[in-house]
Amino acid sequence: MSRQAYSGIPRWIYAVAVLAALVVVLPLLAMVARVNWANFLPLVTSESALSALGLSLRTSAASTVLCILLGVPLALVLARGRFPLQGLLRSLVLLPLVLPPVVGGIALLYTFGRQGLLGSSLEVLGLQVAFSTTAVVLAQTFVALPFLVVSLEGALRTGGERYEAVAATLGASPGRVFRRVTLPLVLPGLASGAVLSFARSLGEFGATLTFAGSLQGVTRTLPLEIYLQRETDPDAAVALSLVLVAVAVAVVALAYRRPGGHAGRASTQRTTAAAAPVGNAA
Amino acid sequence: MAGRGFDVALTVGPRETVAVMGPNGAGKSTLLAVIAGLLRPDNGRAELNGRTLFDLSPGRSRWTPPHHRGTALLAQEPLLFPHLNTLENVAFGPRSAGVAKHQARADAVRWLAEVEAQELHDRRPAALSGGQAQRVAVARALAADPGLLLLDEPMAALDIHSAPLLRRLLKRVLADRPAIIITHDVLDALMLADRVVILEGGRISEEGPTREVLERPRSTFAAGLAGLNLIPGTLTRDGLRTTGGQTVAGHIEDPSPAGEGERAAVAVFPPSAVSVFLDDAHGSPRNYFEVTITDLEPHGDLIRVRAGSLAADITPAASADLGLAPGLPVHFVVKAMAVAIYPA
Amino acid sequence: MNRIHKLTALLLAVLMAATLAACTGKDDAAANSSGGTLTVFAAASLKTSFTELAKMFEAQHPGTTVTLSFAGSSDLATQINQGAPADVFASADTRNMEILQEAGLVDGEPQIFATNTLAIAVPPGNPAGIRSFPDLAKPGTRLVQCAQQVPCGAAAAVIEQQTGTDLNPVSEENSVTDVLGKVISAEADAGLVYVTDLQSAAGRVEGVAFPEAADAVNSYPAAVLSNSRNSADARAFLELLGSPEGQQVLSDAGFGNGSGLSGST
Numbered sequence: 001m002s003r004q005a006y007s008g009i010p011r012w013i014y015a016v017a018v019l020a021a022l023v024v025v026l027p028l029l030a031m032v033a034r035v036n037w038a039n040f041l042p043l044v045t046s047e048s049a050l051s052a053l054g055l056s057l058r059t060s061a062a063s064t065v066l067c068i069l070l071g072v073p074l075a076l077v078l079a080r081g082r083f084p085l086q087g088l089l090r091s092l093v094l095l096p097l098v099l100p101p102v103v104g105g106i107a108l109l110y111t112f113g114r115q116g117l118l119g120s121s122l123e124v125l126g127l128q129v130a131f132s133t134t135a136v137v138l139a140q141t142f143v144a145l146p147f148l149v150v151s152l153e154g155a156l157r158t159g160g161e162r163y164e165a166v167a168a169t170l171g172a173s174p175g176r177v178f179r180r181v182t183l184p185l186v187l188p189g190l191a192s193g194a195v196l197s198f199a200r201s202l203g204e205f206g207a208t209l210t211f212a213g214s215l216q217g218v219t220r221t222l223p224l225e226i227y228l229q230r231e232t233d234p235d236a237a238v239a240l241s242l243v244l245v246a247v248a249v250a251v252v253a254l255a256y257r258r259p260g261g262h263a264g265r266a267s268t269q270r271t272t273a274a275a276a277p278v279g280n281a282a
Numbered sequence: 283m284a285g286r287g288f289d290v291a292l293t294v295g296p297r298e299t300v301a302v303m304g305p306n307g308a309g310k311s312t313l314l315a316v317i318a319g320l321l322r323p324d325n326g327r328a329e330l331n332g333r334t335l336f337d338l339s340p341g342r343s344r345w346t347p348p349h350h351r352g353t354a355l356l357a358q359e360p361l362l363f364p365h366l367n368t369l370e371n372v373a374f375g376p377r378s379a380g381v382a383k384h385q386a387r388a389d390a391v392r393w394l395a396e397v398e399a400q401e402l403h404d405r406r407p408a409a410l411s412g413g414q415a416q417r418v419a420v421a422r423a424l425a426a427d428p429g430l431l432l433l434d435e436p437m438a439a440l441d442i443h444s445a446p447l448l449r450r451l452l453k454r455v456l457a458d459r460p461a462i463i464i465t466h467d468v469l470d471a472l473m474l475a476d477r478v479v480i481l482e483g484g485r486i487s488e489e490g491p492t493r494e495v496l497e498r499p500r501s502t503f504a505a506g507l508a509g510l511n512l513i514p515g516t517l518t519r520d521g522l523r524t525t526g527g528q529t530v531a532g533h534i535e536d537p538s539p540a541g542e543g544e545r546a547a548v549a550v551f552p553p554s555a556v557s558v559f560l561d562d563a564h565g566s567p568r569n570y571f572e573v574t575i576t577d578l579e580p581h582g583d584l585i586r587v588r589a590g591s592l593a594a595d596i597t598p599a600a601s602a603d604l605g606l607a608p609g610l611p612v613h614f615v616v617k618a619m620a621v622a623i624y625p626a
Numbered sequence: 627m628n629r630i631h632k633l634t635a636l637l638l639a640v641l642m643a644a645t646l647a648a649c650t651g652k653d654d655a656a657a658n659s660s661g662g663t664l665t666v667f668a669a670a671s672l673k674t675s676f677t678e679l680a681k682m683f684e685a686q687h688p689g690t691t692v693t694l695s696f697a698g699s700s701d702l703a704t705q706i707n708q709g710a711p712a713d714v715f716a717s718a719d720t721r722n723m724e725i726l727q728e729a730g731l732v733d734g735e736p737q738i739f740a741t742n743t744l745a746i747a748v749p750p751g752n753p754a755g756i757r758s759f760p761d762l763a764k765p766g767t768r769l770v771q772c773a774q775q776v777p778c779g780a781a782a783a784v785i786e787q788q789t790g791t792d793l794n795p796v797s798e799e800n801s802v803t804d805v806l807g808k809v810i811s812a813e814a815d816a817g818l819v820y821v822t823d824l825q826s827a828a829g830r831v832e833g834v835a836f837p838e839a840a841d842a843v844n845s846y847p848a849a850v851l852s853n854s855r856n857s858a859d860a861r862a863f864l865e866l867l868g869s870p871e872g873q874q875v876l877s878d879a880g881f882g883n884g885s886g887l888s889g890s891t
Contacts, residue, residue, distance in 0.1 A: 109811065109813070113811065113813050114811075114812055114813055115811070115812055130813050131768065131796040131797050131813075162359075162361055163361060163363060165320050165348075165355075166355065166357075166361045167363075167374070167378075168319070168320075168347070168348040168349045169318050169319070169320070169348050169349075169351075169353060169354055169355040169432075170349075170354060170374055170375040170378060170422065170423070170426045171349050171350075171352075171375055171378040171379050171426050172349055172374070172378035173349050173378070174347075174349075176378055177349075180374075181363060184365040185363075185364070185365060209800075209804075212797075213770065213796060213797025213798075213799070213808070214773065214797050214798050214799060214800065215795065215796060215797050215798055216798075218796075219797065220798075227800060228773050228775055228798075228800060229775070230700070231698070231700045231773075231775040231776055231800070232700070232775040233775075234704075
């Protein structure tokens with residue numbers, strides 16, 4: 001049986017869903033309608049545009065890696081650890097989601113700036129963070145980390161700890177269990193979380209502007225470039241915005257292939273394995 | 283685990299398989315979890331092959347994590363790792379112990395052959411049937427070379443075709459190694475276990491060699507397993523005095539020497555020895571029980587008439603003759619000869 | 627189910643009421659004043675001076691309320707282009723005014739009411755020891771300036787060209803406010819801002835004036851907009867800008883004198 005005959009969704013829900021989709025799609029279409037197609041290619045391949053795009057892709061990739069390295073342990077601890085104030089920690093981790101990015105940038109400045117909490121010590125060591133590409137990556141990581149943690153924690157909770165328990169009784173040390181059981185089984189959740197983080201990093205603006213500054217090739221990511229072009233060349237701003245949207249759409253589409261594809265199959269594997277003993281009579 | 287009222291002491295010999303049986307919620311799975319190291323008790327101690335698994339008696343605090351205990355756990359669900367194929371699953375134990383890859387694979391092949399599942403070696407768990415998966419799970423547990431095998435109702439999720447296969451397999455592999463198996467099935471106990479332990483309400487209510495427990499049960503649960511009627515009471519010169527004051531006459535085994543005082547005892551008799559009458563009947567020394575029928579169910583060729591905790595097996599014709607139905611008050615009559623009375 | 631329906635209805639009612647309140651708020655305010663309202667869109671650098679000028683205007687024209695909106699000049703120009711209701715536009719450079727003139731949104735000729743020149747701002751104590759414009763090009767100096775696309779950055783570019791200096795800023799900001807912010811927080815060793823900004827941030831930064839600034843003077847034009855609903859008050863406001871008292875307020879803030887006519891330097 002490949003097609004479900006009955007979906008059970010009331011018809012009016014479809015209508016509201018279409019409305020919801022329009023809320024997102026209509027402004028995009030309005031923007032696409034304004035694109036100066038005649039000049040599109042020169043506008044998006046200008047030196048400043050290419051520099052901004054390259055910087056955006058590089059920094060977003062770096063911050064996604066950082067999010068994975070930091071986010072996986074954090075998600076594990078939140079999902080499976082047992083320690084006091086666990087709820088408080090979870091709320092704090094989600095803070096960057098609620099904080100206006102500019103406020104996040106200011107907070108980062110107070111930490112890593114010249115006179116900041118850590119910044120002053122770093123300055124003494126000769127490490128300057130502000131106005132550097134490092135600052136861009138830090139700002140992006142700050143805003144994107146919660147996406148990965150929330151996504152992964154959800155996957156870990158749903159997955160349960162039974163396989164890890166079995167692995168332990170078979171003689172696998174906690175480190176081995178983590179590498180050979182936990183991680184492989186949670187890879188789909190990790191992948192979708194990483195994609196969300198990448199997309200968020202790509203679009204990050206407020207914190208970057210406040211904390212890292214804006215200099216071509218160093219800190220002027222694509223959103224910042226669009227913001228600047230807005231002042232003098234609206235055509236360029238619109239064209240570059242379209243590029244940003246296209247990149248984001250491509251990344252998300254690649255990662256969230258239709259169910260039955262890579263992501264869909266892996267997540268149904270665990271449920272079928274558990275159902276097998278019960279269903280084998282058929 | 284004082285909170286859950288769990289209080290158990292257990293020993294398992296080097297080649298012994300012990301069956302742990304009991305009503306649901308008695309704490310059987312808890313026991314295995316504590317031994318495997320997945321649950322931490324409030325106090326107590328356990329030792330395996332001279333190595334302390336945990337020692338939490340007052341004043342001490344030693345606790346070995348599960349991966350150092352050498353106990354392998356096999357549950358109802360095979361829980362094969364979905365991202366590895368069968369061979370890799372079985373090789374997981376040896377690999378975790380540090381065995382080289384090719385050697386671990388060779389071990390896995392050997393154990394798969396042992397459970398007659400060699401042809402499944404490159405399949406994913408999702409492609410296995412319940413029975414196949416459970417066999418592979420057995421291989422995986424054994425490949426880890428455990429000092430003690432823990433089985434938690436391994437046949438419970440299998441259909442009636444796969445269960446006997448697994449039972450035969452387990453009989454073979456459990457023969458020479460220590461194991462504890464939780465089961466609801468008397469057949470499992472008879473075929474696989476050397477000793478039976480009955481766990482009720484977090485405490486051991488009866489234990490002993492399988493045959494003895496099933497032939498001379500001392501607890502209601504064991505009697506139920508063995509398909510026997512059991513009445514508890516105290517031992518008197520005439521027989522057994524029940525809590526209700528009635529005296530049950532029967533064949534007294536291990537009679538107590540006079541003057542020893544009252545001893546707790548049980549009277550046991552098979553349902554096939556019970557006759558059902560609608561009114562008082564007279565005859566050779568018999569025991570009468572006035573009961574109300576609670577249930578009628580088919581039992582092989584006969585009808586089993588249940589009345590509370592007692593049961594009688596009669597022919598369908600007799601049942602129809604008497605017009606038996608739930609709620610009908612009747613008399614259960616048993617010849618004294620058929621009743622065995624012994625200390626509890 | 628009934629309960630959920632009731633809750634949904636209540637929620638929708640609250641949302642609608644809030645939206646209506648937000649929409650009608652503005653009209654109520656307009657209806658309340660017995661005179662008219664004057665809406666002035668002004669560049670961000672005019673904040674202090676125009677706030678005072680607005681009070682002056684309200685005192686001279688009892689019954690009229692002046693509503694001020696401060697933002698980057700190009701943002702304001704875009705908003706006016708898209709139909710934002712305004713009576714007066716005061717820009718930080720002539721370019722944005724020309725954009726509106728070309729679109730036919732300006733009524734009459736714009737008048738230059740003030741000029742502004744650049745100055746160097748340094749954190750208190752002047753940690754990097756900046757004393758002149760060429761000092762800004764010293765290697766290792768953390769200089770922050772406006773991007774070329776904004777008026778203050780365009781001025782800096784002109785001076786760079788005239789003096790043949792090659793500045794290497796660590797950041798090119800979108801607004802002079804952001805430049806000032808980074809100097810105040812001592813993230814930057816020096817920033818190129820307007821003379822008027824030195825005034826408004828007095829105490830938090832130190833100023834270093836430099837003669838080369840005269841090479842690039844920003845002229846601030848103001849004009850009545852053709853879609854104005856209160857052109858009488860709008861023209862009166864422009865007169866105030868050109869009047870001695872208005873000019874006094876502006877020069878107190880650090881601006882240079884306006885020429886009164888649309889000229890350029």
